Amino acid sequence: MKVFFVASEAMPYAKTGGLGDVTGSLPAALHMLGADTFLILPFYRTIMAKNLPLEQVMTRTLAMGGRALPYTVLRHQQTYFIAQNEFFERDGLYNTHEGDYPDNWMRFAFFARAALETIVALGGADVIHVHDWQAALLPVYLSVLYPKRREKTLLTIHNIAYQGLFSPEILPDIGLPSSVFTVHGLEFYGNVNYLKGGIVWADEVNTVSPTYAREIQTDEYSFGLHGILATRREHLSGILNGIDCSYWDPSADGALPHMYSPSSLAGKVQDKESLLQETGLAAEPDRPLFVMVSRLVAQKGVDLLLGAFDQMMSLPISLMVLGTGDTEIETALVAKAAAYPGRFVLSRKFDEGLAHRMYAGSDFFLMPSRFEPCGLSQMIALRYGSVPVVRRTGGLKDTIQDVHPKTGTGNGISFDDATPSEFLDAVRRAVRLYANGDAFRRIQAIGMACDFSWQASAREYLALYHSMEAPS
Numbered sequence: 001m002k003v004f005f006v007a008s009e010a011m012p013y014a015k016t017g018g019l020g021d022v023t024g025s026l027p028a029a030l031h032m033l034g035a036d037t038f039l040i041l042p043f044y045r046t047i048m049a050k051n052l053p054l055e056q057v058m059t060r061t062l063a064m065g066g067r068a069l070p071y072t073v074l075r076h077q078q079t080y081f082i083a084q085n086e087f088f089e090r091d092g093l094y095n096t097h098e099g100d101y102p103d104n105w106m107r108f109a110f111f112a113r114a115a116l117e118t119i120v121a122l123g124g125a126d127v128i129h130v131h132d133w134q135a136a137l138l139p140v141y142l143s144v145l146y147p148k149r150r151e152k153t154l155l156t157i158h159n160i161a162y163q164g165l166f167s168p169e170i171l172p173d174i175g176l177p178s179s180v181f182t183v184h185g186l187e188f189y190g191n192v193n194y195l196k197g198g199i200v201w202a203d204e205v206n207t208v209s210p211t212y213a214r215e216i217q218t219d220e221y222s223f224g225l226h227g228i229l230a231t232r233r234e235h236l237s238g239i240l241n242g243i244d245c246s247y248w249d250p251s252a253d254g255a256l257p258h259m260y261s262p263s264s265l266a267g268k269v270q271d272k273e274s275l276l277q278e279t280g281l282a283a284e285p286d287r288p289l290f291v292m293v294s295r296l297v298a299q300k301g302v303d304l305l306l307g308a309f310d311q312m313m314s315l316p317i318s319l320m321v322l323g324t325g326d327t328e329i330e331t332a333l334v335a336k337a338a339a340y341p342g343r344f345v346l347s348r349k350f351d352e353g354l355a356h357r358m359y360a361g362s363d364f365f366l367m368p369s370r371f372e373p374c375g376l377s378q379m380i381a382l383r384y385g386s387v388p389v390v391r392r393t394g395g396l397k398d399t400i401q402d403v404h405p406k407t408g409t410g411n412g413i414s415f416d417d418a419t420p421s422e423f424l425d426a427v428r429r430a431v432r433l434y435a436n437g438d439a440f441r442r443i444q445a446i447g448m449a450c451d452f453s454w455q456a457s458a459r460e461y462l463a464l465y466h467s468m469e470a471p472s
């Protein structure tokens with residue numbers, strides 16, 4: 001079983017969120033099960049800066065938009081990079097502080113097309129597994145340009161809110177015929193929708209948790225795509241993401257000042273002290289430390305946090321947020337940081353090491369998401385003994401069971417309604433749990449024992465690939 005992953009980010013090369021974690025770890029998990037897995041990524045400036053030992057595989061030219069676009073395919077281990085400096089030698093993957101790159105339509109159409117040509121030139125595959133809108137045109141190109149090839153395609157939707165919507169005028173420039181621009185194809189309220197292209201043309205479509213697979217078939221969660229998803233219902237499934245448990249391992253995590261394991265949490269206590277010191281939070285290790293490591297966008301429910309903020313800060317807690325995102329959200333949080341010095345710290349950056357130290361040094365991990373396709377952060381938090389406080393949606397619903405006051409079961413605290421008062425109520429429950437040291441440690445231990453490794457889910461993916469395989 002030869003599988004090519006095509007994605008716009010993957011660890012350890014480039015990452016802006018959970019997509020990068022998944023495409024970085026799932027191929028290796030599949031490889032362990034005997035699949036021959038490869039990955040194709042754009043060759044971004046951040047990857048160039050790593051000075052990896054690279055093999056030059058081939059140089060090709062694509063005619064797109066009336067231009068000849070040369071590119072080089074480079075290889076590092078199981079990963080192929082599409083090097084095209086005009087499109088990818090930039091500081092950000094998708095955007096600058098001012099917003100999305102205006103030529104993203106061309107960058108990722110080109111990427112999908114060049115990735116397909118690369119797979120063909122390398123002798124083909126059994127399955128091409130594409131991820132999100134940035135790679136979603138690949139099944140369309142495969143069907144238009146190579147209708148007789150044997151490759152089967154799987155589209156994984158990591159977040160249906162991001163669809164790649166562009167003006168219909170781009171169609172000739174991305175090399176697709178007007179015949180694909182119909183309501184049953186790429187057309188979406190007058191625009192071209194890349195993700196929809198993948199949904200229509202991929203042989204199978206899946207998303208990253210069973211609950212989200214159900215949710216995106218509803219008007220409320222589909223961002224307009226429930227109609228087209230209904231036509232693919234028989235080919236739509238949900239497979240829960242896993243995490244790379246050797247990378248996210250508090251007993252072997254070099255980013256931590258002190259390592260620790262479920263049987264000895266002394267290092268975690270010290271990590272909390274170090275984190276308070278590092279960030280300038282008041283040295284009050286007896287107060288529960290709540291953290292959030294997240295993209296600061298509406299999806300993540302930061303408005304619930306802001307709506308409950310002042311009442312929350314009247315509780316005996318410390319709070320830290322790490323993230324970047326929408327300017328209004330960042331500005332509102334900056335104002336709160338000024339209002340609560342020593343109690344609340346905001347770190348506006350992407351910092352992998354600090355994220356690790358926050359998972360380790362915190363007592364509670366906040367994820368009040370309005371929607372959450374899977375969510376990896378809550379699984380990482382569990383593994384690091386930080387009890388998740390989550391809204392019951394998508395993958396959060398599939399991974400976090402509410403603490404039961406009588407039986408003492410559950411691995412976190414969850415709430416239903418996306419309102420500041422329900423969120424505040426959940427935080428109050430967390431504070432009460434923390435005050436009862438034994439109960440808190442029991443829930444922490446249950447969380448640390450949860451298995452969110454890729455093993456089970458990688459098996460499900462492999463079974464899905466086999467179900468798609470062309471009869472030989």
Ligand code: ADP
Pocket residue numbers: 016017018019021293294295322323324349350351352355374375376377378
């Ligand atoms: P999403 O993919 O929607 O951003 P996930 O929970 O699936 O959310 O994955 C988020 C991943 O990105 C986690 O590994 C989290 O630790 C990481 N992350 C998010 N923001 C930051 C940040 N500012 N600095 C470091 N890591 C971050």
